[in-house]
Amino acid sequence: MTPSVVNEMLxxxxxxxxxGDRKELTILxxxxxxxxxxxxSLDPEGLVHLLNEYLTKMTDMVFKYDGxxxxxxxxxxxxxxxxxxxxxxxxxxxxxxxxxxxxxxRELRKEWGARGMPLIxxxxxxxxxxxxxxxxxSQTRFDYTVMGDSVNLGSRLEGSNKEYGTHIVISEYTHxxxxxxxxxxxLDSVRVKGKRxxxxxFEVISRKDTFEGDxxxxxxxxxxxxxxxxxxxxxxxxxxxxxxxxxxxDTPSKIYIQRCTDYVKSPPPEDWDGVYTMSEK
Numbered sequence: 001m002t003p004s005v006v007n008e009m010l011x012x013x014x015x016x017x018x019x020g021d022r023k024e025l026t027i028l029x030x031x032x033x034x035x036x037x038x039x040x041s042l043d044p045e046g047l048v049h050l051l052n053e054y055l056t057k058m059t060d061m062v063f064k065y066d067g068x069x070x071x072x073x074x075x076x077x078x079x080x081x082x083x084x085x086x087x088x089x090x091x092x093x094x095x096x097x098x099x100x101x102x103x104x105x106r107e108l109r110k111e112w113g114a115r116g117m118p119l120i121x122x123x124x125x126x127x128x129x130x131x132x133x134x135x136x137x138s139q140t141r142f143d144y145t146v147m148g149d150s151v152n153l154g155s156r157l158e159g160s161n162k163e164y165g166t167h168i169v170i171s172e173y174t175h176x177x178x179x180x181x182x183x184x185x186x187l188d189s190v191r192v193k194g195k196r197x198x199x200x201x202f203e204v205i206s207r208k209d210t211f212e213g214d215x216x217x218x219x220x221x222x223x224x225x226x227x228x229x230x231x232x233x234x235x236x237x238x239x240x241x242x243x244x245x246x247x248x249x250d251t252p253s254k255i256y257i258q259r260c261t262d263y264v265k266s267p268p269p270e271d272w273d274g275v276y277t278m279s280e281k
Contacts, residue, residue: 025082026094026128026174027151028067029158030058030101032075033121041118050117051075057108061100065093070145076158080146083133091128091177095204098124098168099182123167125158126204127151128174153199156192160201160278164188165251172200183211185218186225187252191277198275203252217246224256229274231267233260 032038032054039047055072062069062079066087070078079097082090101124109119129150136145150173157169164187175184183205191198206213224239237260240253247253 021134022130022132022148023083023086024128024130025080025133025146025150026090026126027070027131027146027154028062028077028079028081028094028097028124028126029154030077030098030122030124031158033123033162035075035120038118038120046117050112050120054105054108054120057104058101061097061104064100065097067093067097068144071143080133083146084144091126091174092181094126094128094174095168095170095178095182096207098126098204099207102167121167123158123161124169125154125156125160126168126170126174127154127157128171128177129153149195153192153195156195156278157201160187160190160192163278164203164255165249166203168204170202170204172202175200175202178204181208182206183208183213183215183218185221189273189275191275193278198273214246217243217250220246221250221253224253228256228260231263231272233264236260 038050042050054075055077058077059069062077065081066085067079067081068083070080079094081087081094081097087093101122105120105122112119127150129148131146131148131150133146134144136147137143153171157171160169161167166187169187170178170184178184184202185205187201187203189198189200205211205218220239221243224236224243227233227236227239237257240257240260243250243253244257
């Protein structure tokens with residue numbers, strides 16, 4: 001925990017008890033891509049050293065924005081924003097952390113490349129919502145953690161990066177609070193595994209105050225998404241191809257071109273709502 005959280009615990013030791021409270025918080029999940037393959041390429045000492053370097057850098061970025069480290073789950077990280085000390089800016093601070101984590105990873109990759117180490121990549125998922133936060137466990141050992149559907153959704157969003165070839169995916173609930181602060185784009189409307197109702201998901205690209213990229217790519221992609229949702233498949237393909245003309249590696253555009261191509265050949269039913277059902281966690 002950050003020093004401010006530790007001081008709060010010391011001032012209010014009555015909080016150190018089993019049980020929890022329902023609060024609106026933001027959680028961040030991050031995970032290393034292909035960690036099993038990476039672990040097989042290193043000896044145990046090298047793997048531990050790599051993982052410790054990585055986790056140290058990532059945890060620093062969590063603490064930088066007043067996040068609370070919930071736990072390490074192997075190579076994965078779960079962080080909480082807005083608890084145990086409440087902070088109105090918890091959705092934005094989680095997104096700031098995520099962008100800094102990606103920048104920190106780029107720095108590590110340069111160092112690892114110079115040393116001949118594997119170059120890992122990560123995905124990050126962020127969700128804001130109601131969850132139970134508190135001390136959970138047994139009478140002899142308990143941890144401060146969060147539980148609930150909103151936490152599970154954050155984990156699903158982290159996994160969706162593999163589907164879309166992205167690095168930072170946030171829910172529409174987080175996006176509602178941070179849209180004015182970050183350059184982002186809607187990726188899709190999805191029904192995640194284990195959920196009945198669809199949600200909109202967004203890719204966070206950059207902070208608005210430091211963005212130096214091409215906003216035209218974002219504008220054209222969103223135009224293509226609108227055409228796709230209006231069943232204008234051929235026009236949508238043209239828009240997504242224009243995005244690839246700016247950024248040839250843009251995986252979401254490639255995904256939509258394939259979907260539109262399939263729908264030209266075999267249109268969806270009249271009640272199609274544009275929602276994509278994800279089959280993987």
